Amino acid sequence: MERDTLLGLYDDMWLIRAFEQGLEREFEQGNVPGMLHTGLGQEATQAALAAHLDATDCFFPDHRCHGINALAQHRHRGDGERIMAELFGRSTGVCGGKGGSLHSADPTVGNYGDNAVEGSYMATVLGVALAAQLRGEPKVACAIIGDGTVGRGEFHESLNMAAIWKLPVLYACVNNGYAISMPVGDGHASADIIDLAKGYGFECRQVDGNDIVESHRAVGDAVAHIRAGEGPYFLELKTWRWQGIFAGEFRPAEEVKYWREEHDPILMADEVLESMGVDAAAREAIESAQRARIEEWIAFAKKSPPPDLAKATADVYVGWEVAGR
Amino acid sequence: MSRTSFTKALNDALDIGLERFPEMFLIGEDIGEMGGDFAVTRDLWAKYGADRVRDTPLSEAAIVGTCVGAAVVGMRPVAEIMFADFLGECYDQIVNNAAKLHYMFDGQFTAPLVIRTACGGGFGGGPHHSQSVEGWFLNVPGIVIVAPSNPADAKGLLLASIESDDPVLFLEHKALYRARGEVPEGHFTTPLGTAVVAREGTDITVVATMRMVAMALAAAEELEAEGISVEVVDLRTIRPYDADTVLRSVAKTGRAVVANEAPRIGGLGAELSARIHEECFSDLAAPVGRVDALDAPIPFSVPLEHEILPQPAHVTAAIRTTLEAVR
Ligand SMILES: Cc1ncc(C[n+]2csc(CCOP(=O)(O)OP(=O)(O)O)c2C)c(N)n1
Numbered sequence: 001m002e003r004d005t006l007l008g009l010y011d012d013m014w015l016i017r018a019f020e021q022g023l024e025r026e027f028e029q030g031n032v033p034g035m036l037h038t039g040l041g042q043e044a045t046q047a048a049l050a051a052h053l054d055a056t057d058c059f060f061p062d063h064r065c066h067g068i069n070a071l072a073q074h075r076h077r078g079d080g081e082r083i084m085a086e087l088f089g090r091s092t093g094v095c096g097g098k099g100g101s102l103h104s105a106d107p108t109v110g111n112y113g114d115n116a117v118e119g120s121y122m123a124t125v126l127g128v129a130l131a132a133q134l135r136g137e138p139k140v141a142c143a144i145i146g147d148g149t150v151g152r153g154e155f156h157e158s159l160n161m162a163a164i165w166k167l168p169v170l171y172a173c174v175n176n177g178y179a180i181s182m183p184v185g186d187g188h189a190s191a192d193i194i195d196l197a198k199g200y201g202f203e204c205r206q207v208d209g210n211d212i213v214e215s216h217r218a219v220g221d222a223v224a225h226i227r228a229g230e231g232p233y234f235l236e237l238k239t240w241r242w243q244g245i246f247a248g249e250f251r252p253a254e255e256v257k258y259w260r261e262e263h264d265p266i267l268m269a270d271e272v273l274e275s276m277g278v279d280a281a282a283r284e285a286i287e288s289a290q291r292a293r294i295e296e297w298i299a300f301a302k303k304s305p306p307p308d309l310a311k312a313t314a315d316v317y318v319g320w321e322v323a324g325r
Numbered sequence: 326m327s328r329t330s331f332t333k334a335l336n337d338a339l340d341i342g343l344e345r346f347p348e349m350f351l352i353g354e355d356i357g358e359m360g361g362d363f364a365v366t367r368d369l370w371a372k373y374g375a376d377r378v379r380d381t382p383l384s385e386a387a388i389v390g391t392c393v394g395a396a397v398v399g400m401r402p403v404a405e406i407m408f409a410d411f412l413g414e415c416y417d418q419i420v421n422n423a424a425k426l427h428y429m430f431d432g433q434f435t436a437p438l439v440i441r442t443a444c445g446g447g448f449g450g451g452p453h454h455s456q457s458v459e460g461w462f463l464n465v466p467g468i469v470i471v472a473p474s475n476p477a478d479a480k481g482l483l484l485a486s487i488e489s490d491d492p493v494l495f496l497e498h499k500a501l502y503r504a505r506g507e508v509p510e511g512h513f514t515t516p517l518g519t520a521v522v523a524r525e526g527t528d529i530t531v532v533a534t535m536r537m538v539a540m541a542l543a544a545a546e547e548l549e550a551e552g553i554s555v556e557v558v559d560l561r562t563i564r565p566y567d568a569d570t571v572l573r574s575v576a577k578t579g580r581a582v583v584a585n586e587a588p589r590i591g592g593l594g595a596e597l598s599a600r601i602h603e604e605c606f607s608d609l610a611a612p613v614g615r616v617d618a619l620d621a622p623i624p625f626s627v628p629l630e631h632e633i634l635p636q637p638a639h640v641t642a643a644i645r646t647t648l649e650a651v652r
């Protein structure tokens with residue numbers, strides 16, 4: 001990988017990490033309502049995807065995707081702060097505060113919105129892909145799904161239909177080892193989700209999702225395959241989430257140590273960059289610039305007004321008004 | 326105008342829609358060469374091809390999901406879910422996606438899709454092929470529920486549904502497929518969200534949907550001989566429904582019966598009755614009467630099914646009871 005490409009991805013990973021850590025702090029202080037799931041530890045998966053998906057493509061983010069949402073918003077429209085504002089429930093958010101952490105969308109940057117009913121868009125993604133196929137557009141429609149989400153029946157309906165119609169779907173399965181408390185191997189017939197996908201007969205691949213170089217290459221190959229009209233692609237990105245469950249850490253200490261201290265995607269990228277001659281000072285400059293940016297975004301969110309109450313019943317229907325109180 | 330069956334009227338509407346809207350396609354199980362379980366899509370596959378009249382495996386969630394995804398990028402999909410009883414399989418896609426995405430994403434998306442489905446009992450279909458499901462969706466803001474009672478409305482309402490930018494659940498009562506009636510030729514739409522006074526009367530209002538409309542009209546005919554004048558309101562759209570037409574009629578007659586085929590608890594009859602009581606209380610000479618199914622699943626055996634479902638005699642009886650009741 002070229003040094004500049006890796007530097008760009010490194011920058012993106014720091015944007016994601018700074019975003020999530022800033023958000024986590026604000027959440028703990030009670031400034032962010034609702035629930036919080038972070039993508040900490042999984043930055044490479046999101047940076048790799050964002051690098052290859054254009055604004056005219058489509059991705060359905062999952063509940064740990066604030067990072068890719070913000071990245072897409074920042075890259076394509078220069079207003080990543082509107083993802084932060086959405087999480088604060090403010091009028092300036094991408095959905096005017098109606099969606100929040102689990103329903104942030106902006107189709108103009110390719111973000112078709114999360115579903116808090118985990119993975120419902122495994123079915124929806126088919127339609128976006130079918131429309132692209134019928135219109136002859138070279139669009140990639142990507143569903144980002146957790147390992148636990150794969151337990152839903154829609155997973156199989158979706159892979160089957162994508163296969164029979166050769167749809168341009170990228171399944172990006174972020175296997176972080178657990179669904180809340182359920183270890184992946186206990187919840188599925190195989191701890192390698194790729195084993196469940198292979199039967200549908202299209203291209204499948206498994207990579208170390210914390211290795212940004214490998215993940216970036218794999219997403220690139222998958223996107224090229226789909227754009228070439230070769231049909232769907234299943235990519236399993238093996239990673240690990242820093243966040244335990246709401247009550248705290250439940251995983252074995254040596255596992256936590258391995259993933260946080262030895263297999264952290266940013267530390268792994270640090271090593272590669274070091275070998276390319278990018279020294280610690282240069283890397284720290286990237287980190288602090290992103291942290292400063294995120295503080296600005298948080299400040300923007302905090303000073304943004306809450307939504308107008310008239311919005312509470314707006315946009316229920318296109319063709320009808322719904323009465324307010 | 327020509328005399329046409331309900332099925333053919335629907336088929337004509339789909340044909341006209343496919344002709345007019347290049348972004349429209351049909352999707353469902355066995356709707357292609359076979360023309361659908363109830364022949365509603367007959368000949369359309371041959372005319373428009375397999376891309377636009379698309380057969381699928383038994384994957385209801387994926388069928389509706391495909392519609393939602395295609396609709397948000399500007400297509401106009403029309404799904405056929407073979408039997409309404411199967412809507413549980415795609416309930417999440419309808420309720421949590423189609424109905425909510427315009428709202429939860431702050432108007433950035435619309436979901437102009439139609440889900441056609443065959444509902445209702447009376448043919449020995451048993452517990453999983455006979456249900457009236459409007460109550461499953463009545464509590465869902467964002468969905469439009471359309472329920473025609475005759476061939477002309479079937480055509481006009483289906484074309485209006487196809488052209489609507491809101492997601493529509495289009496209920497086709499199986500007992501009506503063979504009903505015949507005068508249907509205007511060519512393209513026309515019947516506005517969604519509008520009820521119609523199917524028969525004018527002065528003594529009592531019957532608000533009915535789908536198959537119950539014919540029963541209400543027959544009851545009105547029968548009672549006319551006794552000097553009782555029954556007004557029949559065909560609701561046509563169940564959600565959002567035309568409260569004005571209903572309330573205006575009840576304010577005029579002072580008495581009302583609501584008739585639908587679903588079980589009583591938590592259904593359309595409950596909503597209409599509550600609304601009429603709230604808004605026409607001072608006009609009412611008697612409590613609102615209700616005709617609906619007994620509170621049980623729909624059994625297979627013909628006499629048992631007959632016992633569960635509302636019959637013409639129940640409509641007549643409810644009208645008489647409501648006319649005799651005093652405050
Ligand atoms: C259909 C559905 N079932 C259950 C939940 C509750 N839930 C939220 S996150 C989650 C675990 C998801 O696991 P996974 O897909 O592996 O994602 P991760 O949190 O590990 O990134 C569950 C069960 C939900 N939101 N939706």
Ligand SMILES: [Mg+2]
Nearest residue numbers: 146147178179
């Ligand atoms: Mg997981």
